[in-house]
Amino acid sequence: MSNRDMNKFITNYRAEDVEKLTLRMKNGLGSSKYKAAEYKRLQAIVDAKQLESDLIGQKVQKTRYAAKATKESSILRQHRQVWSRECPRLYKAEKKAENDIHDFLDHIRPNAITDTAIFSLQDYEQILQRERDTFRIATVEPVNQLRDDLCFRLSEVQPNQFTAHPSKWEQVIQQINFVKDQQSDITAKLQEEYVVLEEEIMSLGLEKYLNSTSDNLVDIDNIPEEVVDSDCPYPELKDSLIQTFQSLSESYQNRLQSLQEQLQRIERFCGWCPDDHQCFQFILTLYTHDIPNHRALCLDMLQRLFPGKTRQELIEHGRVLDWQCFTQTQLNVVIHQWQRDYEELLSRALVTLQEARFTHQEELELQRDRQQQQDICSHLRNKLQQWRAQQEEVARLEAAIAARQQEEEEARLKKEQEKEAAIKAQQKEKVRQFYLKQQKRREVLEQRDQERLANLRSIMEEQARRDKERVQFRSDMLQRRREEREAQELERQRKEEEKQNRLEALRNQVRVVAEADPERIMADTHAWKSRQLNAMEFDLQRPLYSINTYTDTQIVSDPRVRVEQALREAGLHHSQYAKEVLSVITPPKLPRRDTKSILKF
Structure with missing residues (x-):
């Protein structure tokens, strides 16, 4: 208006x-x-405006619904892509687990006649297989049959026939609802069996074998027995090593205790029930970082699975779970660091103890040598005193002293020889012990190499057998293909012969019979006569002899000839300048590389 x-x-x-x-x-x-x-016209205008406004509102609402449906379909498509990527992995994991179980059951053998547990396992496997087949026939097969039936009906029914027979479609809807109720009852029954089985496992104390996130705690207060029970000749060094291990354990004990306290403050399932927590963890593992917009998709799927939880609760639970995983990772890293430092310190301690034993052994040998030298010196000193006393009685006991000195000298030489023999025996014993150790070490290495060689040979024999089977299969395939090609070639030759026979028959039908003319056969042809005339003309124009050398034009075109001629005219062709100029000028065509000589004169 x-x-x-x-x-x-x-x-x-x-x-x-x-x-x-x-x-x-x-x-x-x-x-x-x-x-x-004019109230009627004004009312009509108002009604038209109102109708136009309603139509615009309907269009806006329809556009909003369409955008919402498009967004929903896009999110569902992305969810389906994630699930389609996860399904093959789960299928492979299931197949691998089944194959491992079957391999285990196939390879185990009873220890004795009374060992009936293995046969009971095989019977139990057959019972489980029958129960699985019965369960699939009772649950999965009806759903597949119903789906196939609905797809067949939808493919045959036209779109305008949905409202033609409503009673017929009511029966289909009732059947679908009946199958849904049946599946819900089966799911509830399976859930009850799952709860009962979980309670039975917990009552038997088998939960620790099923828990994948078991504590990786180790005893860090343990001092290695190699250090405690070692025969170290230096007690101070042994006490120092023990104190070093204790300080290392104390330094890591505080860090591990703080991390364990943080894990204990966080509940195992972060305040949720175990099923919801495991479902939450599984969804987080599905939506990895390589998926575009993985955070929004993961949060959307969590909101669909947990409609009773708010967005803030889901985010807070994710943060608590991340903090728990981060703390567990820190705990594992600290344990790994402690194990690394512990092994490094243990290796250093063992090396130090070995060096200490070697040093103590060397000190003992050095002390033994010094004692031996002191004994020899004291003995020589006594002999010197005796010799001085004998020198005082030289006049009256000259002959007896000479004989006695000879005897004493022989005794001394004998003793020295015995000592030298003892020292050589000790050295030989050490050398023998060293060679025995080397021989043992070589035997251990040789045994390990023999085992490795036997393992590699078995693997190579298995691979050779497989390769031989593969080659045999390929040769059989090639022989079969060769036979097929030969059969095709024989068929082609047969067809070609039949074709040639038909063509020969046609040629015989259309062949021209010419009369015999011997003079024409023996006469020269026109082409041969024309070639003879051309050859005679060419022979008349050809030079008397051929030249197999360079022409004057080719010789003059070489710049080196022209430069040499100019230098000769100037009288400089014997100078050093002429040699340098001619050495840098290149020929018009470079020589081939195979004509160059590598000999230097």
């Missing part, structure tokens, strides 16, 4: 003009200068 139409119904009046306005209304608007209002 325009402003012009609105002005027709707006009357500006003052309080003192009420009587005039009343008289005008009594007398009628037709008698005054104002026109009558």
Whole structure:
């Protein structure tokens, strides 16, 4: 409605003009200068505007619903892509587990006649297989049959026939609802069996074998027995090593204790029930970082699986789980660091103890040598005193002293030889012990190499057997293909012979029979005569002899000849300048590389 139409119904009046306005209304608007209002046309205009506004609102609502449906379909498509990527992995894991179980059951053998547990395992496997087949026939097969039936009906029914026979589709809907109720009952039964089995496992104490996140704690207060029980000749060194291990354990004990306290403050399932927590962890493992917009998709899937949880609760649970995983990772890293430092310190301690034993052994040998030298010196000193005493009685006991000295000298030489023999025997014993150790070490290495060689030979024999089978299969395939090609070639030759026979028959039908003309056969042809005339003309124009050398044009075209001629005319062809100029000029065509000589004169 325009402003012009609105002005027709707006009357500006003052309080003192009420009587005039009343008289005008009594007398009628037709008698005054104002026109009558067209209420029907105004109502039609208002209705049209209202209808247009309703249509615009419907379009906006429809657009909003379409955008929401598009967004929902896009998110569902992305969820399906994630699940389609996860399904093959789960299928492979299931197949691998089944194959491992089958291999285990196939390879185990009873230890004795009374060992019936293995046969009971095989019987139990057959029972489980029958129960699985029965369960699939009772649960999965009806759903597949119903799906195939619905797909077949939808492919045959036209879109305008959905409302033609509603009673028929009501029966289908009832059947679908019956199958849904049946599946829900089966799911509830399986859930009850799952709860009962979990309680049985917990009552038997087998939960620790099923828990994949077991504590990786180690005893860090343990001092290695190699250090405690070692025969170290230096007690101070042994006490120092023990104190070093204790300090290392104390330094890591505080860190591990703080991390364990953080893990104990966090509940195992982060305040949720075990099933919801495991489902939450599984969804987080599905949506990895390589998926575009993985955080939004993961949060959307969590909101679909846990409609009773708010977005903030899901985010907070994810943060608690991340903090728990981060703390567990830190604990594992600290344990790994402690093991690394412990092994390094243990290796250093063993090397130090070995060096200490070697040093103590060397000190003992050095002390033994010094004692031996002191004994020899004291013995020589005594002999010197005796010799001095004998020198005082040289005059009267000269012959006896000479004989006695000879005997003493022989005894001394004999003793020295015995000592040298003892020292050589000790050295030989050490050398023998060293060679025995080397021989043992070589035997251990040889045994390990023999085992490794036997293992590699078995693997190579298995691979050779497989390769031989593969080669045999390929040779059989090639022989089969060769036979097929030969059969095709024989068929082609047969067809070609039949074709040639047919062509020969056609040639015989259309062959021209010419009369015999011996003179024409023996006469020269026109082509041969023309070639003879051309050859004679060419022989007349050809030079008397051929030249097998360079022409004057080719010789003059070489720049080296022209430069040499110019130098000769100037009288400089024997100078050093001429040699340098001619050595840098290159020929017009470089010589082949195979003509160059590698000999230097």
